Amino acid sequence: MKARVQVMLKNGVLDPQGEAVRHALGSLGFDGVEGVRQGKVIEIDLAETDADAARTSVTAMCEKLLANTVIESYEIEID
Structure with missing residues (x-):
């Protein structure tokens, strides 16, 4: 089984990499181009x-390591 996690900065958090792009x-x-937000995709x-x-396990991975939940949000896709 595959999981795809998309991690993005939360709205309102400054995105210097996105601004540089x-x-x-x-x-x-x-x-x-009025705005760019840069994130990351992690395939597991x-x-x-x-x-x-699988979703429960990947959620725990996100909460503990893959995303900084203070400033980032994440979405999980299970295939």
Whole structure:
């Protein structure tokens, strides 16, 4: 079973990397880009065969290591 975790900074948290990308896009002639938020995607291969158990396990991983829940939010996809 595979899990995909998307981690993003919460709304209202300054995103300097996203701002740098926005600025660079403008410098390259891509006008009209008003904002960029940068995050990360983490793919995990799991031995688990039960989707609910996998989601519970990956949620614990996010809470303990994969996301800084003070400033980041996360979404989990189980395949």
